[in-house]
Structure formats: C-alpha cells, structure tokens
Amino acid sequence: MEGMPRLDKYGRKWERLRVQAEQLVAVGEHDLSRVLRLVETDWRSADATPTEAPVFGTVLRLPRAALVGGRRDLIARVVAQQARAETGLVTELGCGWGQNLLDLWLVGGPRVPYFALEPTPEGRACVEYLAALEDGLDLSARDFDFEQPSYDLPRVEHALAFTVHSIEQVTSLPREAITGLFEVGRSVTGVHFEPVGWQVEDRPELAATGKHSTKRRYNRNLWPLLRELEAEGEIRIETVQPDLIGFKPHNASTLIVWHR
Amino acid sequence: VRPADSPSPIDKYEGDWGALRDLAACVAADEPDLSRAVRLVEAGQRRLSLEPLGGMVLGTPVTLPRAALFGGRRELIQRALLDACLPETSLVVELGSGPGLNLLDLYLWGGPRVPYYALEPTVAGRACTTVLAELEPDLDLRTAAYDYRRPDYGALPTGNPHVLVYTVQSIEQVPLLSREVVTGLLALGDTVTGLHFEPVGWQILAEPGASQRAYATEMRYNRNLWPLLQELEREGELTIDTVAPNIFGHKVKNVCTLIVWHAPAG
Numbered sequence: 315m316e317g318m319p320r321l322d323k324y325g326r327k328w329e330r331l332r333v334q335a336e337q338l339v340a341v342g343e344h345d346l347s348r349v350l351r352l353v354e355t356d357w358r359s360a361d362a363t364p365t366e367a368p369v370f371g372t373v374l375r376l377p378r379a380a381l382v383g384g385r386r387d388l389i390a391r392v393v394a395q396q397a398r399a400e401t402g403l404v405t406e407l408g409c410g411w412g413q414n415l416l417d418l419w420l421v422g423g424p425r426v427p428y429f430a431l432e433p434t435p436e437g438r439a440c441v442e443y444l445a446a447l448e449d450g451l452d453l454s455a456r457d458f459d460f461e462q463p464s465y466d467l468p469r470v471e472h473a474l475a476f477t478v479h480s481i482e483q484v485t486s487l488p489r490e491a492i493t494g495l496f497e498v499g500r501s502v503t504g505v506h507f508e509p510v511g512w513q514v515e516d517r518p519e520l521a522a523t524g525k526h527s528t529k530r531r532y533n534r535n536l537w538p539l540l541r542e543l544e545a546e547g548e549i550r551i552e553t554v555q556p557d558l559i560g561f562k563p564h565n566a567s568t569l570i571v572w573h574r
Numbered sequence: 575v576r577p578a579d580s581p582s583p584i585d586k587y588e589g590d591w592g593a594l595r596d597l598a599a600c601v602a603a604d605e606p607d608l609s610r611a612v613r614l615v616e617a618g619q620r621r622l623s624l625e626p627l628g629g630m631v632l633g634t635p636v637t638l639p640r641a642a643l644f645g646g647r648r649e650l651i652q653r654a655l656l657d658a659c660l661p662e663t664s665l666v667v668e669l670g671s672g673p674g675l676n677l678l679d680l681y682l683w684g685g686p687r688v689p690y691y692a693l694e695p696t697v698a699g700r701a702c703t704t705v706l707a708e709l710e711p712d713l714d715l716r717t718a719a720y721d722y723r724r725p726d727y728g729a730l731p732t733g734n735p736h737v738l739v740y741t742v743q744s745i746e747q748v749p750l751l752s753r754e755v756v757t758g759l760l761a762l763g764d765t766v767t768g769l770h771f772e773p774v775g776w777q778i779l780a781e782p783g784a785s786q787r788a789y790a791t792e793m794r795y796n797r798n799l800w801p802l803l804q805e806l807e808r809e810g811e812l813t814i815d816t817v818a819p820n821i822f823g824h825k826v827k828n829v830c831t832l833i834v835w836h837a838p839a840g
Contacts, residue, residue, distance in 0.1 A: 343684075345682075345710075345712070346609070347608075347609040347682040347683075348681070348682065348683070348684040349684075351682065351683045351684045352684040355656075355684075360649065360653050361653060361657070362650065362653070362654065362818060362821065362832070364632055369636070369637070369638055369639075369642070370626065370637060370638075370639075372637075374631070374634075374636050374638075375631070375632055375634065376631055376632070376636070376646065377631070377632065377646075377650050377821065377822065379646075379649045379650045379652075379653040379654075380631065380646030380647065380649055380650045380822060381646065382649060383645045383646050383648060383649020383650070383652075383653075384638060384639075384641075384642030384643065384645045384646030384649065385642065385645075386645060386649075387622065387641050387642060387644070387645025387646075387648075387649075388624075388639050388641045388642040388645065391617070391622045391623070391641040391645075392624060392641070395623070419610070420609040420610060420613065421609075421610070421613040421614075421617075422605070422610040422611075422613045422614040422617065448607070450606070450607060553624075555624065558624075558639065559638075559639070559642060569624070
C-alpha cells in the first residue's frame with residue numbers, strides 16, 4: 315500500500331482505543347454500545363462547538379456532536395438498508411478499529427457473520443475485543459492488503475461489502491480489490507463512503523476534496539474503476555452521491571452503491 | 575390556531591405512542607439486544623434514509639439526509655445530557671418522556687448506572703418504555719404517570735446528591751408552565767441540573783424568527799418556559815448556565831433551544 319507509514323500511525327491509534335476499551339471493561343462496563351460510545355467520545359470530540367462540514371456538496375455549520383452522530387447514523391443506516399433476506403455475510407474492507415461494523419450491528423444490521431478485513435494487527439485486535447462484548451455478534455477479523463487483495467471468506471447467496479475512508483489510503487486501487495469480491499457471493503452489493511466526488515464530477519464545489527486527495531496521495535481511481543467494471547457488464551452502479559457528508563470540507567465522503 | 579375541538583395532545587400521543595408500543599413489542603419479541611431493538615423501533619418511527627430533509631441548525635436553515643438529521647439531533651441531545659452528569663449523579667428523570675427513547679439512548683450512550691425515571695402522561699408511552707427497558711437487565715428504568723398541569727414528584731426518591739432532570743420537546747405541549755413544575759424538582763437532591771431541549775428560541779431572541787413564533791402560537795405550544803426560568807433565576811432559586819437558541823430542529827418552524835440550569839443557585 316503506498317504510504318505504508320500511515321499504517322503505523324493508524325495502528326497506534328487503534329491500539330490506544332483498544333486499551334481504553336479494556337480500561338472501561340476493567341471498571342465494570344460490558345455493554346458493547348456503552349463501551350463503543352464512551353471510547354468514541356475520546357476518539358471524536360463531540361460537543362456543541364460549531365464545525366464546518368460538507369453536506370450534499372455544500373459547506374454547513376453544524377454542532378460537532380450533530381456531525382459526529384449524523385455521519386455515523388447515515389453510514390450505518392445506508393449500509394443496513396442494503397441487506398436482504400438472503401444476505402449471508404457482511405464485510406468491511408479496511409475497517410480500522412471496527413466502529414462502522416459495530417455500529418451496523420448496533421442499529422439492527424443483519425444477524426449474519428461479520429468479517430472485519432484490516433491491514434493493522436492493532437485494528438483487528440480492537441474490533442475483535444469490542445465484538446466479544448456482544449454475545450449475539452459473530453465477527454471475525456482477517457488480515458487484508460488492498461494491494462494484494464485476498465478474500466478468504468465463505469461463499470454465500472448475497473454478500474454485502476463496504477468501505478469507509480479506507481480506499482482513500484490506496485492511491486491506485488487494483489481491479490482485483492473489487493472483482494475478488496465477486497467470488498464471495500452469488501450476488502454482491504458494494505457500498506463506498508470515500509472522498510472521490512472529484513473523480514465523479516468536475517465542478518468547483520467538489521474541488522477541495524480533489525486538491526486534498528492529490529496532496530495526500532489519496533485514491534485517484536475508484537470511480538473510473540467502477541465505471542470500467544460497469545461498462546464491462548460486471549456491476550451495476552445504483553447510487554452515486556458526490557460529497558454527501560464529511561468531517562472536513564476538504565475530505566468529503568461520496569456515497570457509491572453498486573450491485574452484481 | 576389549533577381548533578378547540580381538536581383532540582388533546584394527550585389523546586393524540588396515546589395514539590402515536592400506542593403504535594410505537596405495538597412496534598416495540600413486535601421488535602422485542604425477536605430482538606433481545608436493547609440497542610438493536612431501539613434503533614429498529616426508531617427506524618419504524620422515522621424514515622432514516624438519504625432523502626434530503628430541511629431543518630434548522632444553529633439558527634440557519636440547512637438540508638441534511640434524513641438519517642443524518644435525526645442521528646445528529648439524537649447525538650446532540652445525548653452529549654448534552656452526558657455533559658450534565660456528575661460523578662455524584664444518583665437519579666436521572668425525563669419529564670414527558672414519550673416512548674422513552676431518549677432515556678434508553680442515554681443508557682446506551684454510557685450514561686450513569688443509576689435509576690432512570692420516565693415521567694409520562696400517556697399510558698402508551700410508559701408501556702413502550704417498559705417493553706424496551708425490560709430487554710436490558712442492567713438498566714434500572716421505571717415509569718410513572720405525570721401531569722404537567724398538576725406536577726407531582728412523589729414517585730421519585732429524594733435525598734440524592736445530584737439529580738439530572740430534562741425535557742425534550744415535551745414542555746412545548748404545555749402552553750403555560752406552572753412554576754411548580756420546576757420548583758418541585760429542587761427538593762429531589764442536594765443539587766439539581768435541569769436541561770431543556772425545547773422550541774422556545776422565539777421567547778429568547780430579541781429578533782425571533784416569525785415562523786417559529788407563529789408556529790408556536792398556531793399549535794398552542796409553550797410560551798413561558800424562558801420567562802419562568804429567568805424569574806426563578808432572579809429569585810435566586812437557580813442559575814442558568816447555558817442557553818443556545820435555535821440550536822437544532824428537524825423542522826425549520828419548530829427548532830429547539832438548549833437550556834441548562836442548576837440549583838441551588840451560585
């Protein structure tokens with residue numbers, strides 16, 4: 315993965331969050347929701363301070379707490395709405411410390427096996443530690459490298475795969491990172507919250523994220539790759555919503571949903 | 575103005591919360607996890623989608639995805655409540671708690687492990703609260719009947735080191751709030767923190783939004799919370815710590831103001 319030092323940086327963050335979770339459990343907390351929210355409080359400051367945020371391509375001022383909670387709920391609800399009766403597994407590629415997968419579970423996501431694919435051992439340790447707090451949650455963490463993608467997952471009727479600002483870290487996403495998923499399910503749905511609106515449309519409102527992505531060597535080919543796969547008849551892109559929401563005006567998440 | 579022969583707010587909410595109670599009962603029959611059950615009930619109550627929805631935030635009209643607007647509102651409320659808790663908090667009370675989702679969320683967000691009381695006029699709201707709270711054995715959440723017109727706090731334990739009491743768009747339903755609603759709370763503990771998330775910005779601002787005032791008048795919503803709190807502050811009963819007019823609303827014309835006070839004053 316280009317920019318490998320970032321993995322060390324993220325590894326240290328996820329390790330710190332796991333230690334915080336352990337400290338909460340040590341003083342008697344054992345409820346996943348309570349532990350996750352309390353750890354998140356430290357991870358994301360969430361008070362009423364006005365914060366600039368991109369929403370639907372426009373920069374708004376929102377209380378920080380509303381931005382944190384609104385973004386979290388939006389991601390979890392959008393992913394949850396893509397689950398079907400025949401969904402056999404959920405996987406997040408580059409799941410970090412696992413918050414998105416755990417929040418999907420907490421909002422009532424499907425009761426199926428969840429697979430947390432993550433390059434950092436610290437992230438995998440954190441998500442497995444948190445998931446173990448919840449009896450009904452079947453979650454396994456697996457090592458994953460976007461540049462050499464390998465999906466050692468059970469084959470199911472329908473697989474739901476998603477990413478949240480993880481593909482951003484991969485300057486040029488290999489085609490196999492997407493096509494490898496096709497073997498996981500007879501049908502597959504992909505959901506991406508990634509800062510790629512500038513790849514979708516060339517308009518001034520989306521330029522800030524493009525400029526930031528170039529500077530940080532963030533991903534530059536997710537949208538062209540998905541369009542290529544659509545042109546080849548491999549997938550059907552159902553939704554694209556440039557710069558839907560974000561923590562920073564220059565790093566807004568674009569939502570893309572595709573089906574195969 | 576709301577016609578005099580229209581159903582009373584209590585009757586209306588008996589119907590609304592009755593539907594939610596039935597949904598909660600269905601969900602709880604299959605879903606033993608409190609968080610999952612509450613969120614599934616909430617999804618049944620609100621259409622939590624990508625659809626743009628206009629609201630008002632920090633006094634400015636905004637458009638957010640529905641899921642983000644409702645999630646943001648919930649987070650703002652919960653973080654304000656958590657901020658108002660103290661290490662010595664021994665009781666949490668919501669007045670006019672409706673179906674109980676705010677109290678349940680406070681627990682799920684890591685609120686204090688103390689008794690929670692849902693004071694609610696409607697039978698259906700209390701029943702919905704109980705159905706959901708019973709999913710979590712560690713949660714001590716009790717309900718009691720409550721009438722803003724005849725406030726009675728006899729069901730609540732006294733002698734608390736600190737009590738957090740709050741309202742979320744329930745005082746809005748009371749055109750004229752009696753001072754006993756607030757003063758009756760002050761005997762519950764050595765210290766009391768009150769937090770209100772109510773559509774009263776038009777009572778506070780020197781140049782209030784015409785639509786908020788008109789909507790409150792049309793709906794016969796509360797018109798004296800802010801003057802009452804100011805009066806109590808002048809009398810030395812409490813100190814107002816925070817007032818954030820029109821901080822958040824999922825309706826432009828019914829946007830909530832955050833008010834936090836504590837007693838004794840000082």
